[in-house]
Amino acid sequence: MIDQRLYEEFRDIGRDIFVTGLTSSHGGNMSVRVGDKIIIKRRGAQFGRLKHSDFVETSFQGKDSGIVRASTELIVHRAIYEKTSALAIVHAHPRTAIVLSLSRDEIIPIDNEGSYLLRKIPVVTVEMASGSKEMAEKVSDALRGYKIVMQRGHGCFAIGQTLEEAYHWVSALEEVSDIILEHKLMGEEMIEYRKHSESYAKW
Amino acid sequence: MQGWAGKILDINLTSGSIETLPLDMEMARLFLGGRGLGARLLWDLVGPEVHPLSPENALIFTTGPITASASQTSNRFNVSTKSPLTDTILHANSGGWWGMQFKRTGYDVLIVRGKAAAPVLIEITADGVVIKDAADLWGKTVFETTEALGQSRNKRNVLCIGPAGENQVRIAAIMNDKERALARGGAGAVMGSKNLKAIVVEGKEKNQPADQDQFKFLLYETGKLLKASPLTSQALPEFGTAVVMNVVNEIGALPTRNFQQSQFESADKISGEEITDSILVKNQACWACPITCTRITKTKSGKEGEGPEFESAWAFGAQCGVDDLDVITEANYLCNDMGLDTISMGNTIGCAMELSEKGLLPGDLGFGQADKLLDLIHATAYRQGIGDELAEGSYRMAAKHNAPELSMSVKKLEMPAYDPRGMQGQGLVFATGNRGACHETGNMLGPEVLALPRLIDRFATQGKAGIVSVHQNSAAVIDSLVYCKFANMAVAEEFFARTLTAVTGVPFTADDLMVIGERVWTLERLYNLREGFTKEDDTLPSRLLNEPVAAGPSEGFTVKLAPMLQEYYAFRGWDKNGVPKPEKLKELGLDSLISNQ
Numbered sequence: 001m002i003d004q005r006l007y008e009e010f011r012d013i014g015r016d017i018f019v020t021g022l023t024s025s026h027g028g029n030m031s032v033r034v035g036d037k038i039i040i041k042r043r044g045a046q047f048g049r050l051k052h053s054d055f056v057e058t059s060f061q062g063k064d065s066g067i068v069r070a071s072t073e074l075i076v077h078r079a080i081y082e083k084t085s086a087l088a089i090v091h092a093h094p095r096t097a098i099v100l101s102l103s104r105d106e107i108i109p110i111d112n113e114g115s116y117l118l119r120k121i122p123v124v125t126v127e128m129a130s131g132s133k134e135m136a137e138k139v140s141d142a143l144r145g146y147k148i149v150m151q152r153g154h155g156c157f158a159i160g161q162t163l164e165e166a167y168h169w170v171s172a173l174e175e176v177s178d179i180i181l182e183h184k185l186m187g188e189e190m191i192e193y194r195k196h197s198e199s200y201a202k203w
Numbered sequence: 204m205q206g207w208a209g210k211i212l213d214i215n216l217t218s219g220s221i222e223t224l225p226l227d228m229e230m231a232r233l234f235l236g237g238r239g240l241g242a243r244l245l246w247d248l249v250g251p252e253v254h255p256l257s258p259e260n261a262l263i264f265t266t267g268p269i270t271a272s273a274s275q276t277s278n279r280f281n282v283s284t285k286s287p288l289t290d291t292i293l294h295a296n297s298g299g300w301w302g303m304q305f306k307r308t309g310y311d312v313l314i315v316r317g318k319a320a321a322p323v324l325i326e327i328t329a330d331g332v333v334i335k336d337a338a339d340l341w342g343k344t345v346f347e348t349t350e351a352l353g354q355s356r357n358k359r360n361v362l363c364i365g366p367a368g369e370n371q372v373r374i375a376a377i378m379n380d381k382e383r384a385l386a387r388g389g390a391g392a393v394m395g396s397k398n399l400k401a402i403v404v405e406g407k408e409k410n411q412p413a414d415q416d417q418f419k420f421l422l423y424e425t426g427k428l429l430k431a432s433p434l435t436s437q438a439l440p441e442f443g444t445a446v447v448m449n450v451v452n453e454i455g456a457l458p459t460r461n462f463q464q465s466q467f468e469s470a471d472k473i474s475g476e477e478i479t480d481s482i483l484v485k486n487q488a489c490w491a492c493p494i495t496c497t498r499i500t501k502t503k504s505g506k507e508g509e510g511p512e513f514e515s516a517w518a519f520g521a522q523c524g525v526d527d528l529d530v531i532t533e534a535n536y537l538c539n540d541m542g543l544d545t546i547s548m549g550n551t552i553g554c555a556m557e558l559s560e561k562g563l564l565p566g567d568l569g570f571g572q573a574d575k576l577l578d579l580i581h582a583t584a585y586r587q588g589i590g591d592e593l594a595e596g597s598y599r600m601a602a603k604h605n606a607p608e609l610s611m612s613v614k615k616l617e618m619p620a621y622d623p624r625g626m627q628g629q630g631l632v633f634a635t636g637n638r639g640a641c642h643e644t645g646n647m648l649g650p651e652v653l654a655l656p657r658l659i660d661r662f663a664t665q666g667k668a669g670i671v672s673v674h675q676n677s678a679a680v681i682d683s684l685v686y687c688k689f690a691n692m693a694v695a696e697e698f699f700a701r702t703l704t705a706v707t708g709v710p711f712t713a714d715d716l717m718v719i720g721e722r723v724w725t726l727e728r729l730y731n732l733r734e735g736f737t738k739e740d741d742t743l744p745s746r747l748l749n750e751p752v753a754a755g756p757s758e759g760f761t762v763k764l765a766p767m768l769q770e771y772y773a774f775r776g777w778d779k780n781g782v783p784k785p786e787k788l789k790e791l792g793l794d795s796l797i798s799n800q
Contacts, residue, residue, distance in 0.1 A: 035773035
């Protein structure tokens with residue numbers, strides 16, 4: 001089961017995700033891969049108040065009863081671990097990024113830090129929004145080429161070698177999205193300052 | 204050529220035959236080049252019945268698809284063979300110019316088999332390939348040989364062995380461009396066993412990217428990342444690789460006096476800062492590399508050369524209890540000239556010092572005896588006196604004196620400059636290394652110490668196996684492309700994938716590369732299993748498992764290997780005996796290799 005060092009990482013990052021408004025009190029989920037097992041937040045646990053008992057250990061292939069308590073999105077997490085080299089996953093509901101995803105097929109940062117870190121974030125459309133096979137396939141396929149993807153109107157999935165890394169991409173995405181939105185609201189023409197910026201769209 | 208030249212040069216020194224074979228492009232897609240392609244070819248060519256120093260062993264020199272493309276650090280190449288030190292599969296890679304130049308001769312791979320009746324060299328130029336008499340070079344040092352054969356940085360490049368290789372010293376290196384080394388595992392002894400003194404290359408062909416626009420964009424973006432990283436733009440250029448000496452010492456992970464302590468009281472005297480302050484003449488770069496981490500140095504006695512790197516400074520410094528930087532630097536020069544692996548040489552001398560201090564080895568050798576280092580290195584290269592024992596590496600030497608536990612090695616390969624009691628993940632890397640205790644095949648210095656890409660708890664064990672596996676897979680694919688791992692400290696795999704795509708015209712994603720890395724790692728594991736290695740070999744010296752660090756920031760820690768190893772096998776899809784499961788082999792496309800056995 002989860003040891004103290006790993007629990008503290010989950011707890012601290014869960015708290016940060018909640019207090020920075022990247023998800024609602026009970027929305028989103030996160031997991032890490034340990035050997036041939038996944039440790040994932042249980043369904044309905046509060047992101048900002050995670051306890052030892054809020055974690056479920058389940059097999060990689062899913063042949064155990066862990067699924068009874070695990071997050072609804074477990075199927076997506078499994079698909080991501082199967083198709084990518086991810087060791088940790090964060091799924092959150094960043095508001096501005098969700099707003100942008102309603103009208104864009106990709107989010108291309110316009111700020112320097114966002115360009116440097118993310119270059120481009122693809123947006124995938126899923127009919128069955130939560131815990132579906134379709135969602136598992138589309139999101140995991142997209143994450144083969146990117147470290148964070150948006151599901152239109154729902155939220156983002158980010159991967160990393162650690163929870164902290166995946167959280168970083170979520171946080172960066174929301175910052176990128178806030179800047180895009182605020183620049184658009186300001187209504188002024190952008191002065192391009194990045195050499196080869198046209199290539200980010202092809203990233 | 205666009206990525207691959209599509210040709211293998213196959214030379215048999217016994218018969219004198221020289222053949223050009225087509226490169227199997229499906230094999231190239233699955234293993235890329237470098238270490239991966241070398242392992243795949245070795246699997247077919249060198250079976251368990253072959254003694255590493257027999258004519259039946261092969262030396263397989265491989266470049267990668269990005270080699271000579273001018274992408275940053277695209278200068279490296281690899282040699283694969285069966286190791287005379289470890290009896291495992293061996294891969295060793297090197298920077299400089301030779302790899303780029305060999306690729307420009309229009310070949311991806313050079314296979315050398317058999318044994319020449321008398322010393323020879325191979326010359327590969329636009330005029331053709333010839334095997335030449337090298338009787339007049341046999342006995343010469345690396346520096347003498349390199350000069351005699353007309354080394355010219357961008358036009359004509361020399362790879363050779365020194366006296367250590369000729370004398371089949373088990374820790375002998377193959378040297379290129381005078382002072383670059385295919386260092387670890389004794390490839391130099393294999394070359395010596397074939398009576399092959401040198402390989403000289405002059406090439407004219409170019410590796411021209413399939414998508415020039417995208418390649419230029421990636422050069423620009425990669426350049427930005429290398430400039431943005433303090434490690435690649437400041438620390439390595441200013442202080443060289445020894446910039447981490449004080450850092451590793453401060454956290455209590457710098458092995459000292461044959462790993463009896465994990466902090467060296469004089470680390471600052473052998474650090475990158477001290478090298479820059481006292482002996483640095485100038486920086487030097489390998490071909491197409493903006494990092495310039497190589498140190499050109501000069502000692503008080505007026506000797507000048509390359510080094511020392513971090514590992515070499517540690518091996519002759521903290522490991523031997525020596526803090527005289529001039530002596531350490533000249534020990535490094537001498538190893539380069541003799542053609543010796545500095546890590547194994549220094550580590551083995553440290554082992555001999557402990558054996559002697561404990562009364563297990565005759566003589567009065569002891570830690571801190573800087574004045575003995577140069578004589579011991581020279582004696583090793585020529586197998587003279589005690590040098591004949593050192594030439595066997597630390598494990599065989601310690602075992603001969605009934606104390607194999609004092610050899611700080613895994614699978615008989617000497618450990619490098621990290622005490623894994625203070626870096627648990629590094630312990631797992633060493634224990635599971637396919638060529639033995641090696642930091643280059645999954646260096647955890649990044650995540651456990653330098654926060655690259657993220658800082659993780661260096662004493663934690665749960666979840667560590669996955670991170671170790673990913674780093675091992677990543678190192679395997681970087682060694683197959685072949686890129687420099689320092690570039691990877693600033694540039695992520697997705698850039699390598701996109702550059703590979705731009706160069707070859709074949710689409711690759713970052714995750715495709717990670718699968719290739721896993722395939723290479725698993726194939727190497729299969730090779731070792733075929734040689735008779737078992738899970739019992741996935742271990743560490745008992746000192747690291749049972750003797751807690753006595754003092755310092757890592758005080759009280761041993762390596763908690765068992766739980767990490769269990770998690771590691773599970774993560775990799777191997778059974779409890781460390782054997783890859785059939786479904787994993789099928790997933791990686793390696794099942795046909797086993798079914799054909």
